[in-house]
Amino acid sequence: xxxxxxxxxxxxxxxxxxxxxxxxxxxxxxxxxxxxxxxxxxxxxxxxxxxxxxxxxxxxxxxxxxxxxxxxxxxxxxxxxxxxxxxxxxxxxxxxxxxxxxxxxxxxxxxxxxxxxxxxxxxxxxxxxxxxxxxxxxxxxxxxxxxxxxxxxxxxxxxxxxxxxxxxxxxxxxxxxxxxxxxxxxxxxxxxxxxxxxxxxxxxxxxxxxxxxxxxxxxxxxxxxxxxxxxxxxxxxxxxxxxxxxxxxxxxxxxxxxxxxxxxxxxxxxxxxxxxxxxxxxxxxxxxxxxxxxxxxxxxxxxxxxxxxxxxxxxxxxxxxxxxxxxxxxxxxxxxxxxxxxxxxxxxxxxxxxxxxxxxxxxxxxxxxxxxxxxxxxxxxxxxxxxxxxxxxxxxxxxxxxxxxxxxxxxxxxxxxxxxxxxxxxxxxxxxxxxxxxxxxxxxxxxxxxxxxxxxxx
Numbered sequence: 001x002x003x004x005x006x007x008x009x010x011x012x013x014x015x016x017x018x019x020x021x022x023x024x025x026x027x028x029x030x031x032x033x034x035x036x037x038x039x040x041x042x043x044x045x046x047x048x049x050x051x052x053x054x055x056x057x058x059x060x061x062x063x064x065x066x067x068x069x070x071x072x073x074x075x076x077x078x079x080x081x082x083x084x085x086x087x088x089x090x091x092x093x094x095x096x097x098x099x100x101x102x103x104x105x106x107x108x109x110x111x112x113x114x115x116x117x118x119x120x121x122x123x124x125x126x127x128x129x130x131x132x133x134x135x136x137x138x139x140x141x142x143x144x145x146x147x148x149x150x151x152x153x154x155x156x157x158x159x160x161x162x163x164x165x166x167x168x169x170x171x172x173x174x175x176x177x178x179x180x181x182x183x184x185x186x187x188x189x190x191x192x193x194x195x196x197x198x199x200x201x202x203x204x205x206x207x208x209x210x211x212x213x214x215x216x217x218x219x220x221x222x223x224x225x226x227x228x229x230x231x232x233x234x235x236x237x238x239x240x241x242x243x244x245x246x247x248x249x250x251x252x253x254x255x256x257x258x259x260x261x262x263x264x265x266x267x268x269x270x271x272x273x274x275x276x277x278x279x280x281x282x283x284x285x286x287x288x289x290x291x292x293x294x295x296x297x298x299x300x301x302x303x304x305x306x307x308x309x310x311x312x313x314x315x316x317x318x319x320x321x322x323x324x325x326x327x328x329x330x331x332x333x334x335x336x337x338x339x340x341x342x343x344x345x346x347x348x349x350x351x352x353x354x355x356x357x358x359x360x361x362x363x364x365x366x367x368x369x370x371x372x373x374x375x376x377x378x379x380x381x382x383x384x385x386x387x388x389x390x391x392x393x394x395x396x397x398x399x400x401x402x403x404x405x406x407x408x409x410x411x412x413x414x415x416x417x418x419x420x421x422x423x424x425x426x427x428x429x430x431x432x433x434x435x436x437x438x439x440x441x442x443x444x445x446x447x448x449x450x451x452x453x454x455x456x457x458x
Contacts, residue, residue, distance in 0.1 A: 012060040012069075013129040017053050020136040024103065025049035027143040029077060032099030033087070034150045040085040048080035074100055106142045114138065314343050316350040317357070321380065324361045333368050333376040341384040345456045348434045353454075356427050356436075357391060360450045363424070364395035367448060371396045375446075391452040399440065399448045427452075 012021065026049035033040060056073040074096055081092040114135045115122060125131045149155065283292040321337050328335035346353065361380065368376045381392040424438075431438055436454040443449050 012057050013132075014057070015129045016132050016136075017057045019133045020140070021053040021056060022049050023140055024136065024143070025052045025073070025077060027140060027147060028099035028103050029081060029095065030099075031102055031143060031147045031150065032095030032097070033081075033085075034147060035098045035156060036091050036095045037156045038085075038087055038091055038095060040081075040087060044084045045081075048077060048084050051080055052076045102146060103139070103143065106139050106146075110139050110142070111135070314350055316354060317343055320354045320358060324358070324365070324380075328365055328378060331365065331369055331376075332373055333365055333378055335365075335378050335380075337380045337382075339382045341382060341389065343382065343389055346389060346454055347456070348430075348436070348454055352430050352434070356430050356452060357393070359424065359427050360391075360393045360452065364393045364448075364450065367397040368395040377447075385453070388453045388455050391454075393450045393452075394443070394447050396446060397448050398446070399442050 026046055029045045029048060030042065033045070052073055055076045056069055059069045059072050077096045078089070078092045081087050081095065082089050085092070087095070111122065115125070118125070118131075120131070125135055280292055280295060283289075283295065325335045325337070343353070348356075357380075361378070364378045368378050375396045378393065378395045381390075381394070383390050383392070427438060430436075431452070431454075434454060436452060438453075439451045441449060
């Protein structure tokens with residue numbers, strides 16, 4: 001037998017159905033569909049809201065247990081979105097559940113506040129249809145703001161359907177997934193704060209919602225809070241893993257770009273071979289022997305430089321060195337590579353090796369560029385010492401002994417401008433990860449030598 005008070009709470013006057021239940025159902029569906037990344041005709045959503053409110057209006061007049069009408073209302077919304085909006089049953093269900101969860105959070109904040117501001121009890125408000133509508137105005141406003149925020153900043157809890165991102169790169173897709181996880185983390189953390197607030201003011205909530213005993217209400221909130229903390233930890237772990245994968249992807253993309261430039265340079269040399277032969281033949285015909293010798297010497301120098309880069313034995317590293325050589329040439333710096341051994345067999349992934357050497361070579365180029373034009377030189381040497389491969393990057397310049405003690409600290413930079421001082425600290429972290437070591441010192445002959453030692457795989 002339903003008590004008189006609960007029966008009164010279960011009734012739905014026509015004015016409340018029109019001015020509150022219909023817009024509430026519309027906003028719940030719109031918010032849920034936005035969160036699950038579903039776009040549909042809002043007119044169909046409006047029709048679903050009107051029909052669901054009509055069903056709820058009828059069900060609330062039937063002799064059913066308190067709260068059954070809410071379940072029926074939600075199920076009707078799911079079926080209407082499935083039929084009218086042509087949205088999959090799973091996504092329709094998820095959209096309605098998410099929208100209803102947001103509505104429940106808004107109600108749990110709004111009802112106690114509204115009761116305290118007006119000085120009326122919940123029973124008094126429910127018994128007056130217009131006060132009931134007035135209590136719904138803040139709820140509808142908050143739901144509307146949530147819908148606006150979700151669509152304004154593209155905050156989605158579910159990724160798009162297969163095929164929506166076919167024209168996007170993998171990196172863009174990962175960035176989108178990262179944004180989803182960040183938003184989910186923010187939402188979960190906000191929910192934690194709300195739940196803690198609910199626990200602190202549980203007495204007011206129990207008096208406003210006399211359906212559950214205080215002990216049951218408190219236990220439910222504590223269990224929900226524990227579940228939210230668990231979900232938060234899972235999201236943080238996924239976010240860290242995704243960030244690491246994204247960094248590796250960017251490094252691989254950079255390696256591929258460098259490889260493309262190296263192959264283009266080799267193709268250009270092959271394409272120009274006949275032109276060089278014809279030029280030399282013309283010089284010899286004209287008996288310009290000295291000019292021909294100088295021309296051959298320059299060609300030989302370029303060919304040896306490319307061959308030395310290729311001799312590293314790894315296409316990714318060769319591509320990086322080729323790009324750095326092009327950068328050095330554009331900055332008026334003499335750049336040379338001497339590879340006495342191959343780097344195959346190192347336990348360091350090539351994208352991390354390139355991060356190490358790339359940072360060191362960039363630092364060397366920056367230091368050399370500060371010297372006079374005639375003294376700008378950077379030399380990279382690769383040699384085997386025992387069971388390790390040693391990379392030496394030597395550049396013209398000098399190293400201040402005071403700065404030497406600080407260069408490995410994050411945020412410390414000897415460069416001006418926008419440099420953040422992150423390069424060497426990143427190098428140090430990667431070397432510690434792979435049991436390598438780095439030594440930077442003055443050679444005493446006007447150059448600075450950076451020496452990296454990495455062991456072969458055991």
